[in-house]
Amino acid sequence: MKTALLQLCSGDNPDDNLRQVQWMLAEAAAEGVRFALTPEVTNCVSASRALQERVLHHEEDDPTLAALRQQAEELGIWLLIGSLGLKTHDADGRFANRSFLIGPDGGIRARYDKIHMFDVQVSAEETYRESAGYRPGARAVLAETDFARIGMSVCYDIRFPHLYQKLALAGAQILTIPAAFSPVTGAAHWEPLLRARAIETGCFVLAPGQTGTHPTTEGKTRRTHGHSMVVSPWGEVLVDAGTEPGLHVFDMDLSLVEDARRKVPSLSHIRAFDGP
Numbered sequence: 050m051k052t053a054l055l056q057l058c059s060g061d062n063p064d065d066n067l068r069q070v071q072w073m074l075a076e077a078a079a080e081g082v083r084f085a086l087t088p089e090v091t092n093c094v095s096a097s098r099a100l101q102e103r104v105l106h107h108e109e110d111d112p113t114l115a116a117l118r119q120q121a122e123e124l125g126i127w128l129l130i131g132s133l134g135l136k137t138h139d140a141d142g143r144f145a146n147r148s149f150l151i152g153p154d155g156g157i158r159a160r161y162d163k164i165h166m167f168d169v170q171v172s173a174e175e176t177y178r179e180s181a182g183y184r185p186g187a188r189a190v191l192a193e194t195d196f197a198r199i200g201m202s203v204c205y206d207i208r209f210p211h212l213y214q215k216l217a218l219a220g221a222q223i224l225t226i227p228a229a230f231s232p233v234t235g236a237a238h239w240e241p242l243l244r245a246r247a248i249e250t251g252c253f254v255l256a257p258g259q260t261g262t263h264p265t266t267e268g269k270t271r272r273t274h275g276h277s278m279v280v281s282p283w284g285e286v287l288v289d290a291g292t293e294p295g296l297h298v299f300d301m302d303l304s305l306v307e308d309a310r311r312k313v314p315s316l317s318h319i320r321a322f323d324g325p
Contacts, residue, residue, distance in 0.1 A: 050196060052301045053077040053085045054257040056277040056290045060264030061095035063104055067113050071120055073296045078124040080298050084196070086129040086257045088277070089204050089229040090146070093134050094259060097268025098182050105144060107136045114149065122155030127194060131227025131257055132163065132203050134183075143184040148201050148227060150192045158194070161201035162186025165209055171233045179205070189215055197222040197303055200252070204228040207242045210249060217250035217316055222306045224252045228274075229259040235274025240286065248284040251310040253301060255279055260292050282309035 055073045059066040070087055077085045092113040095101055108114060113133060121128040128151040135145045146163040164187065166180035189212060192199040200216030200223070207226050216224065224246060230239050247254040260275025277290035277297060282305050290297045310316065 050084065050301050050303070051080065051082045052255070052299055053080070053082040054255065054277045054279065054288065054290060054297045055085065055087045056258060056260050056275060056294050056297065057088050057091065058261040058263055058294045059088075059091060059094045059259060061093055061097070061100055061104070061266055061268075062264070063092045063113055065264075066092055067116055070117065074117075074120055074124060074126070074128070076296055077298065078126055082126060082298055084127040084129070084301075086131060086225060086227065086255055088131040088257045088259045089227045090134050090259065091131055094229060094263040094271055094273075095265070095268060096271055100267045101134060101144065101182065105134050105136050107138070108147070111135060118151055118155040118157070121151045121153060125153045127151070127153055127196075129199075129225050129227070131225075137184065139184055141184070144182055145186075146179075146183045146203060148203055148225070150194075150199065150201065152194075159190050159192035159199075159201060161190040161203070162188070163203035163206060164189070164212065165205045167205040171231060175231065175233060177231070191216055191219045191221055199223045199225060202226050204230060207246060210246065213246050213250050213252075214316075214319075217252055218319075221250070221252055222303060224250065224254050226254060226256040227258070228256060229271075230274040232272050232274045235276065239274055239276060240278065243278050243280050244284045244286065247280040247282055249315070251282045251306055251313070251316065253279070253282055253303070253306065258290070260290075260294060282306045
């Protein structure tokens with residue numbers, strides 16, 4: 050099945066970002082793509098909470114979501130919007146980091162709110178506290194399509210293998226891991242973590258990423274790792290998008306899921322144990 054990863058360098062202007070995504074999706078559909086995926090925070094990459102408060106919307110009136118739902122219907126494709134930054138009605142005013150699976154009829158087939166927040170100090174110069182602006186989700190999501198069952202996740206979730214084991218045991222054949230990965234941790238950990246999640250579960254891993262130095266009108270400039278990847282259920286890297294924005298089309302053979310699990314049926318070998 051023809052599938053496409055969109056590697057983006059989104060800025061802090063959602064309108065500009067939307068135009069870039071729409072252009073890439075049209076190109077993907079022209080190449081016969083049936084399933085397309087965008088990265089984390091497709092609509093706005095920004096370190097400024099004040100700017101986010103001005104430009105983000107609630108799900109019900111978000112223009113990026115509405116436009117991409119319409120385009121998915123017009124193109125007749127499945128679309129994973131890696132995530133959108135969205136306002137919530139929470140009393141503390143924090144945003145949601147929400148991934149959407151859109152069907153070829155434009156309907157929202159699944160929603161997933163990122164569970165694990167990126168609260169780390171990579172170095173003296175590079176500190177992140179995602180939970181200050183975003184509230185964590187609390188529910189794992191397995192989405193049904195007419196071609197596969199998809200386990201949804203976002204970025205920092207990748208470091209918590211129990212989430213992916215649970216999704217695989219529930220029937221996931223594809224794991225989606227859209228990201229805006231730090232350049233420092235990306236260089237050290239991105240590929241090995243993606244390959245590990247594929248090998249452990251026997252799933253395809255589809256990981257569209259943000260890349261480069263992001264256009265910024267306000268606040269600290271952000272940089273991301275890029276290297277959007279497709280990893281086979283056997284752990285082979287089938288696509289590595291490098292560091293330039295662009296569209297990456299590949300043929301996904303879902304029979305490889307069954308093949309990998311037949312060779313190493315580790316999911317059926319899981320045992321309960323005591324201790325430590």
